[in-house]
Amino acid sequence: MRHNSKHQASEAKKAISLPISRVRLIMKSSPDVSSINQDALFLTTKATELFVQHLALTSFNNRSQTEANTLNYSDLAKTAEESDTFHFLTDILPKKILAQDYLKSLEQMQDEDSDF
C-alpha cells in the first residue's frame, strides 16, 4: 500500500513540466511576499503552464503572416495589444522596429527640421 501511494505521489509530481522551485523564486521576488503555501505554489505553477499554452496558441492563430506558419515576436506583441486578457503584457512587449527603418525616420526628421 505504501509503495502504491508513493508511486502515486511521484506520478503527481511528474504531471507538472515546470520547475516549482523557480516559480517560488519568482513569486518571492514580488514585494511584500512573506510566505507561500504549497497549494498556492502548485496552482501558480500549473496556471503558468496553461498561460504558456494559451498565449502561444492565441498568438499563433492571430499571427500577421499566416503563410509563414511561424510564431514571431510581433505576433505576441500584436496579441498583447489586441487582447484584454493579455493586455498586461504590453509594457514588456513593445513593438520593435528594424534599425534601418528607425535610422530612416531619424533622417527624415532631420531633413524636415532643416527646411524652413
Added chain:
Amino acid sequence: MAVKMDGDSSTTDASQLGMTGEYMASSHYVLHPQDDDGEENMNDHEDGGTKENYREQDIYLPIANVARIMKNAVPQTGKIAKDAKECVQECVSEFISFITSEASERCHQEKRKTINGEDILFAMSTLGFDMYVDPLKLYLQKFREAMKGEKGMPGVAVGESLGEDLTDDGFANPLPAGIITADGQQQNVMVYTTTAYPQIPTVQQIQFS
C-alpha cells in the same frame, strides 16, 4: 544576487541561465522604449543592494521547458521563432508576478501572512484568467490526493521535496489532456503526464475566447 538555478550546474548557455538579452544584441532590432539601461534583462544583480535596479521579472523559467510547452500548444506543423520563445519566457515571469502581487494584496488585506491557494485562484479570477480556475481546482484536488498518500496527512507542506524533482522529469509520455479552443479552432493540447496519472475528464474544454 546571482541567480543560477538550473539543475545542470555546468551550463553556460545564456538562455538556460534565464538571460534573454540575446535578441537585444542582434543587429536587427534597436527600439526598445522600456530600456532604462542596457542591462535590464540580466539575471545577475550585483548592484550592491540597490533594490530599484532589481526587477522581479528578471528571473525566468528555463527556456527549454517554456519552449516545449509552446511547441505542443501550436499545431504540429507550426514553428516558433527564437525571439518568440525568449519573449514568452519573459511574459511568464510577468504573469507570475502579476498573479502574485494581486494574491499578496488580498492576503494582506485579510491580515494573513501566507499566500494560500484561494488567494491565487481569486487573483486569477480578478485579473481575467477565470477560465483557468475550474481546471486548476481539479488539478489541485488530484495533487492533494496523491500527496496525502505520501505523507499520510492532507495539506501537509512537503517543502523542498517538490523542488528540483520536477525539472526534467516532466517530459515522459505526453498525453492529450484537453482541447483548448481559441477563435473556434479545435486543437489538441499536450500536457505532460505519465500514463499512470489519471485523466481529468472534465478538464476537456478550456475556452479561450
